[in-house]
Amino acid sequence: MKFDIEALAQLARIELGHKEKERLSGDLVNILKYVEQIDELKTDAIEPTSHVLAIENVFREDEIREDSVSARKVLDVLPDSSKDGSFFRVPKVIEGIE
Amino acid sequence: MELFKYGIKQAREFIQANNEHFLALQRALVERAGTVDKKVNAYVSFSSSKLPTSLNQLSGGPLHGVPVSLKDNMCTDGWETTCASNILQGFIPPYDATVISKLKDAGAYIFAKCDMDEFAFGSSCETSCYNGRNNRKKKANASATRNPWNVDYIPGGSSGGSAACVAADEAVCSLGSDTGGSIRQPAALCGVVGLKPTYGRVSRYGLVAFGSSLDQIGPFTKTVYDNALLLQVIAGHDPKDSTSAHEPVDDYLATINKGVKDLRIGIPKEYFRFKIREDMPEKELMGNEGLDYDVELRIREAIKVYQNLGAKIVDISLPHTKYAVAVYYIIGTAEASSNLARFDGVQYGLRVYADNLREMYFKTRDEGFGDEAKRRILLGTFVLSSGYYDAYYKKAQKVRTLIKQDFDNAFQQCDVILTPTSPTPAFKIGEKLDDPISMYLSDIFTISANLAGIPALSVPCGFSKNGLPIGMQLMGKYFSEATLFQAAHTFESATDHHTKRPAL
Structure with missing residues (x-):
């Protein structure tokens, strides 16, 4: 099995050190070799199972409910928020704007 | 009996709305945790100042x-x-x-929070960040949870802390979660009762998601009776979890004493190494070579116990058993890689600062995730990626259908399926940590129940030669938890394995 560990790490948004890349590539090769045993089975006529129980979409009205968690409480636990505590704060997203 | 040894039934009988008794039990457990948790390390977050000081607060x-x-x-x-x-x-x-709200509504309170494998990725608790070698702050001496029966051994995982605290009598009971065996395997390895309910039986709202089509919360207890009591409280439909089932909740204690005379217990040949019965031809037997000899002996003894109690033993086959681990490591990692995308330094916990947003994601996720989490995220990303999706993810979903059909067929012939919970007793700390596949294979008997969504329970059934607990697994039809409790309680009442406790 061939894959590009660098491309995977980019997709998964994880920085990997050089040694880590080597080690994890090796692990992934072995695991993929192991899981490929399912290729022995003929499954052309088999339906895939994504979910074991027959379930339906669940909808509700979009309304404020009394048991909702307050925005204040959510903002209080952020890794970083604006000084007045009412926004998520993240590093600059758009380049070239000061 | 010392108070800290109490299970739920005894605790209830003792407390009876008496505040002095309530406090005495709490004090006994706090003292017990103070003595034994230095060795067992089951708790990652414990503070007596957080505990209620009066029954009136509950x-x-x-x-x-x-x-x-x-x-x-x-x-x-x-x-x-x-x-x-x-x-x-x-x-x-x-x-x-939701499970916490339900516990609180039933009058319970949170005693402590338990160690686990990081994001429930593991079968030994060793991937926990509280294990020195994984800790970002390099607390090298810190140790993840150890097995109370022998602290050189792992407690199982991923809910190792939840199993160990009950086995070590520093808890009355606990909750864990099970995606591929994470309740049942540590329950077996620590000698307690652990149940993975039917998918959808217990709300997943507020459970940090790993594999959303596989995860279930379930109880760890000292007896089967206690397990039924605790499931009764946490089970039921929850409007906040769109995958929770509308099925009514049975009265689990109503049928627990019914015995096993009316039960057909299926023994799947794929879960055994040797002949299951003398009259079976040798060549019919799929040698399951990873199965430990002591484990096989204890399970055979358990089958005899059931025979003597009047159950009908039936030979069955679950022909796709050997593919379960492969299917699981495709579907489970695929789901995990999408669920863990939310941890990027913006909303939760750790943020590693960087000049721009993209770099912050990469650095936060690099420093924040341990080896096994990275492995699973990368694997999941791969099997879902364009060009490989059909060959891996979709193929695995089809084999999942075959595994589910195995159970549908088997349950035409029997009411309950009896197997070993884990192929071996607890293994030594460090033994499998650097060999992912060998670690994954310790869930070989438990994974199928998650893929099929059926309930499964592990109950103590004896010990290995070197004194480590062994568990047997009972699997049932969808929403047949009452039958599992009935079968397990009957076995427990006829044996004394559950009365043994580690010397700590």
Whole structure:
């Protein structure tokens, strides 16, 4: 099995050190070799199972409910928020704007 | 009997709305945790100052005054929830998971939060960030949970802390979560009772998601009776979890004493190494070579116990058993890689600062996730990626159908399926940590129940030659938890394995 560990790490948004890349590539090769045993089975006529129980979409009205968690409480636990505590704060997203 | 040895039934009988008794039990457990947790390390978050000081602070109900310990992947309002990961250090949820609300409504309170494999990725608790070698702050001497029966051995995982605290009598009971065996395997390895309910039986709202089509929360207890009591409280439909089932909840204690005379117990040949019965031809037997000899002996003894109790033993086959681990490591990692995308330094716990947003994601996720989490995220990303999706993910979903059909067919012939829970007793710390596949194979007997969504329970059935606990697994039809409790309670009443406790 061939894959590009660098491309995977980019997709998964994880920085990997050089040694880590080597080690994890090796692990992934072995695991993929192991899981490929399912290729022995003929499954052309088999339906895939994504979910074991027959379930339906669940909808509700979009309304404020009394048991909702307050925005204040959510903002209080952020890794970083604006000084007045009412926004998520993240590093600059758009380049070239000061 | 010392108070800290109490299970739920005894605790309830002792407390009876008596505040002095409530406090005496709490004190006994706090002292016990103070003595034994230095060795066992089951608790990652424990503080006696967080505990209620009077019964009046709790609701009345079937668990009035009963302390419950929780795996650290269930959101607890105002109480740090880390999933034993560096990336969630400092995350204090703003709400309670539904199971926690249900426990509180029933009069219970949170006693402590338990160690686990990071994000429930593992079968030994060793991937926990509280294990020195994984800790971002390099607390090299720190240790993850150890097996109370022998602290050189792992407690199992991923809910190792939840199993160990009950086995070590530093908890009355606990909750864990099970995606591929994470309740049943540690329950077996620590000698306690652990149940993975039917998918959808217990709300997943507030459980930090790993594999959303596989995850279930379930109880760890000292007896089967206690397990039924605890499931009764946490089971039921929840409008906040769109995958929770509308099925009515049975009265689990009503049928627990019914015995096994009317039960057909299926023995799947694929789960055994040797001939199951003398009259079977040798060549019919799929040698399951990973199965430990002591484990096989104990399971055979358990089958005899059931025979003597009047159950009908039936030979069955689950022909796709050997593919379960492969299917699981495709579907489970695919789901995990999408669920863990939310941990990027913006909303929860750890942020590693960088000049721009993209770099912050990469650095936060690099420092925040341990080896096994990275492995699974990368694998999941791969099997879902364009060009490989059909060959891996879709193929695995089809084989999942075959595994589910195996059970549908088997349950035409029997009511309950009996197997070993884990192919071996507890293994030594460090033994499998650097060999992912060998670690994954310790879930070979438990994974199928998650893929099929059926309920499965592990109950103690004896010990290995070197004194480590062995568990047997009982699997049932969808929503047949009452039947599993009935079968397990009958076995427990006829044996004394559950009365043994480790010397600590």
